[in-house]
Amino acid sequence: MAVPKKRTxxxxxxxxxxxxxxxxxxxxxxxxxxxxxxxxxxSKSFYYIVTNQRNYEPIKKD
Known part of the structure; x- marks a missing residue:
């Protein structure tokens, strides 16, 4: 028969x-x-893609 566990x-x-x-x-x-x-x-141990920062245009919300 199942017995309830004691409270922690x-x-x-x-x-x-x-x-x-x-x-x-x-x-x-x-x-x-x-x-x-x-x-x-x-960073020397993590490889990531570098994008061209000058051509970056943020998305405009209207």
């Missing part, structure tokens, strides 16, 4: 949530660092 304590829930959020912070900081290096032109 608040401290365990907070610890798990903190670990989850810290992983997100690490991923976000790596992504921001990569974007910053691409914009400044210092």
């Amino acid at each position: 304590s608040r401290s365990k829930k907070k610890i798990r949530n903190h670990i989850w959020k810290s992983k997100i912070d690490q991923i976000a900081s790596k992504a921001f660092s990569l974007a910053r290096s691409i914009l400044t032109g210092r």
